[in-house]
Amino acid sequence: MKIASWNVNSLNVRLPQLVQWLGDFAPDVVGLQETKLEDHRFPDDALLEAGYRSVFHGQKTYNGVAILARDRAIKDVQVAIPGFDDAQARAIAATVDGVRIVNLYVVNGQDVGTEKYAYKLRWLEAVHGWLADELRRHPKLVVLGDFNIAPDHRDVPDAAVWNDGHILTSRAERAAYQRLLALGLHDGLRLHHQDDGLFSWWDYRQAAFRRNLGLRIDLTLVSETLKDAVLEVGIDKTPRSWERPSDHAPAWVRLRA
Numbered sequence: 451m452k453i454a455s456w457n458v459n460s461l462n463v464r465l466p467q468l469v470q471w472l473g474d475f476a477p478d479v480v481g482l483q484e485t486k487l488e489d490h491r492f493p494d495d496a497l498l499e500a501g502y503r504s505v506f507h508g509q510k511t512y513n514g515v516a517i518l519a520r521d522r523a524i525k526d527v528q529v530a531i532p533g534f535d536d537a538q539a540r541a542i543a544a545t546v547d548g549v550r551i552v553n554l555y556v557v558n559g560q561d562v563g564t565e566k567y568a569y570k571l572r573w574l575e576a577v578h579g580w581l582a583d584e585l586r587r588h589p590k591l592v593v594l595g596d597f598n599i600a601p602d603h604r605d606v607p608d609a610a611v612w613n614d615g616h617i618l619t620s621r622a623e624r625a626a627y628q629r630l631l632a633l634g635l636h637d638g639l640r641l642h643h644q645d646d647g648l649f650s651w652w653d654y655r656q657a658a659f660r661r662n663l664g665l666r667i668d669l670t671l672v673s674e675t676l677k678d679a680v681l682e683v684g685i686d687k688t689p690r691s692w693e694r695p696s697d698h699a700p701a702w703v704r705l706r707a
Contacts, residue, residue, distance in 0.1 A: 451478045451479065451546075451547060451549065451704070451705045451707060452475075452476070452477045452479075452702060452703075452704045452705075453477065453478065453479045453480075453481075453549075453551070453592055453594065453702065453703050453704075453705065454475070454477040454479070454480045454481070454594075454686075454700045454701065454702035454703075455480070455481045455482075455483070455553070455594035455595055455596070455668055455669070455670055455700065455701045455702070456468075456471075456480060456481070456482055456483070456668075456689075456696070456698065456699075456700040456701075457482075457483040457484050457555070457595075457596040457651075457668060457696060457697075457698035458482055458483070458484060458696050458698075459484050459486075459696040459697055459698065460484065460485075460486045460696075461482065461485040461486065461487055461492070461493065461514070461516075462486065462487060462491075463694065464694075464696055465493055467689055467692055467694075467695070467696075468482075468497075469496065469497075469500045471686075471688075471689050471700070472497075472500050472501070472518075472520075473500065474688075475686060475700070475702075476520070477520070477700075477702060478519065478520050478521075478522065478546075478547075479519050479520075479522070479549075480517070480518040480519075480700075481517055481518075481553030481594045481595055482514075482516040482517075482518065483514070483515055483553070483555035483595055483596045484513065484514060484555060484596070485506065485508050485513075485514030485515065485516055486508070486511055486513070486514050487506075487508045488508055488509060488510050489506060489507070489508050492504070492506045492508060492516065494506070497518060501520050501521065502519060502520050503520075503522070503523070503524055504516055504517065504518045504519075504524075505517050505524050505527045505542065505544055506542070507529040507539045507541070507542045508539050509538070509539045512538070513538050513539045513540055513555055514555075515539060515540060515541060515542045515553050515554075515555050515595075516542065517542055517543075517551055517553055519546045522546050522547050523546070524544045524545075524546055525544065525545045525546070526543075526545045527542070527543070527544045528542065528543040528544070529541075529542055530542075531573075531576045531577060531580050532580060533576075533579075534573070534576035534580075536573070536576075538557075539555075540554065540555045540556070540557070540573070541553070541554055541555070541580075543584065545588070548590055549590045549592060549676075549705070550584060550587075550588035550590060550591045550592070551592050551594070552580075552581065552584060552591065552592070552593045552594070552595075553594055553595050554577065554593065554594070554595035554596070554597065555595055555596050556573070556574065556577075556595065556596060556597045556598045556599065557569055557570035557573050557574075557598065558570070558598045558617070558618075559571075559598065559617050559618070559623070561617050562615055562616070562617055562620050567617070567620075570598075570623070571622055571623075571626060574626040574627075574629075574630075575626070577630070578626070578629055578630060578633070581593060581630060581633055581635070585633055585634055585635075585673060588673075589673060589674075590673060590675050590676055591635075591672070591673040591675075591676070592670065592671065592672055592673070592703070592705075593630070593635060593669075593670075593671040594669065594670045594701070594703075595668070595669070596651075596667060596698065597627065597667055597669050598618055598667055599618055599619070599623045599624060599626075599627045599667060600612060600618050600619050600666055600667055601624065601627055601637065601666070601669070602624070603646070604644070604645070604646035604648075604666075605646070605649070605665060605666035605667075606619060606665055606666075607647075607649075607662070607663045607664065607665075612665070618665065618667065630671070631671070634673055634674045635671040635672065635673060635674075636671060636672050636673075636674070636677050637669060637670075637671060638669075638671060638672050638680055638683040638703040639669070639684070639685075639701070639703075641672075641680050642680070642682070642683050643683070643684075647662060648666055648685060649662065649664030649665055649666050649685070650664070650665070650666050650667060650668035650685050650698055650700075651664050651666075651668065651698045651699070652664035652665075652690065652697060653697065654697055659690055659691070666685075668685070668698055668699070668700075668701040669701060670683065670701050670702065670703040672705075676705060679705045679706040680703055680704070680705060680706075681705065681706055682703070682704040683703040683704070684701075684702060685699050685700070685701050685702070686699055686700045686701075686702060687699045
C-alpha cells in the first residue's frame with residue numbers, strides 16, 4: 451500500500467495537477483491538505499473518474515482536508531478532532547484496508563508568542579489525546595499531513611536561522627511533536643533516510659525550490675505495529691517543478707501488504 455500526503459494549496463487551482471499526479475504516481479491512499487473548498491464544491495466526481503473515492507472536510511477559502519483511496523472502501527470516517535471545539539477544517543480520519551489514516555493540517559502559528567501560536571499548541575495537545583485513543587483502537591495507524599513543524603536541524607536549510615525561537619522550529623512546537631512520537635509513532639522518512647536537505651516545502655520567492663532552500667514539514671508517521679512494514683519512503687518533488695505548482699511536494703510511504 452502506497453500512502454501519500456500532499457498540501458495542494460487550493461484544490462480548485464490544482465485539480466488538474468492532482469489528477470495528473472494520481473495517474474503518474476498511482477498512490478493507493480492520499481491525504482490532502484489546504485483544499486480550500488466547501489464540501490458542496492469538492493470535486494469528488496472528477497476524482498472518482500480518476501479512480502479515487504474520497505471523503506472530505508472543508509471550508510471556504512482556508513484549510514480543508516480530504517482522504518482519497520484507489521479501488522478501496524473508505525470506512526469509519528471521523529471529521530475534526532473529537533471533543534475539541536474548532537471552527538477550522540484541519541483534521542480527518544478514516545480506515546482503508548485495515549489501516550487507520552489520520553490526516554492533519556496543523557496550525558501554522560504565525561509567530562512565537564502570538565495568539566495563533568498559542569492556538570497551535572492547544573491544537574497539538576488535543577491531537578495528542580486523540581491519537582492516544584486512535585492507537586488504542588487501531589494498532590495499524592498512519593498519521594500524515596502538513597505538520598508545520600520541521601522536526602530537527604536536518605529538516606531546515608540553516609539551523610542558525612530556524613532556531614528555538616523561530617516559528618515552525620521553536621522549542622515548544624518541537625516538544626509537542628516529540629510528544630506525538632512518544633505515543634508510539636515513528637517518522638517514516640527517518641526509518642530509511644538520515645540525510646539533511648530532504649525538504650517538502652519551498653517558498654515561492656527567491657528561487658527557493660531551485661536553490662533547495664526549503665523545509666521538511668510534510669510528514670508520514672507510522673505506528674510501532676507498522677514500523678517493520680515500511681518498505682520505501684520519500685518525497686516526490688516532481689509536482690513542485692510544474693507550472694503554477696503548490697509550494698509543497700507529496701510525502702509518501704509504501705507499506706508491505
